[in-house]
Amino acid sequence: MPNVHLTKPMQEYAEAQIRSGAYANLSEVVRAGMRAIMEKDGARAFYALKAELDQAIAEAEAGDYEEFDPRAFEPDAFR
Numbered sequence: 001m002p003n004v005h006l007t008k009p010m011q012e013y014a015e016a017q018i019r020s021g022a023y024a025n026l027s028e029v030v031r032a033g034m035r036a037i038m039e040k041d042g043a044r045a046f047y048a049l050k051a052e053l054d055q056a057i058a059e060a061e062a063g064d065y066e067e068f069d070p071r072a073f074e075p076d077a078f079r
Contacts, residue, residue, distance in 0.1 A: 004030055 004026070006014065014029045023029045059065065071078050 014023075014026055017023050017029055018025060023032065
């Protein structure tokens with residue numbers, strides 16, 4: 001079991017969440033925080049991919065692309 005050290009304000013906030021009934025214990029509070037971080041990271045990855053796709057689309061629309069030849073890329077697949 002990991003040992004978690006919280007700052008005093010974080011500890012007080014977590015305890016208030018438990019007292020309010022929002023969470024049953026500190027483990028639930030920490031898991032909720034971890035889920036939020038994981039969701040944020042997923043959103044970050046999504047927006048990074050979207051930015052890359054937007055850039056690729058802009059380059060393609062500007063004519064900056066090469067035709068893809070699947071036979072040249074994988075000739076054995078077409079035998």
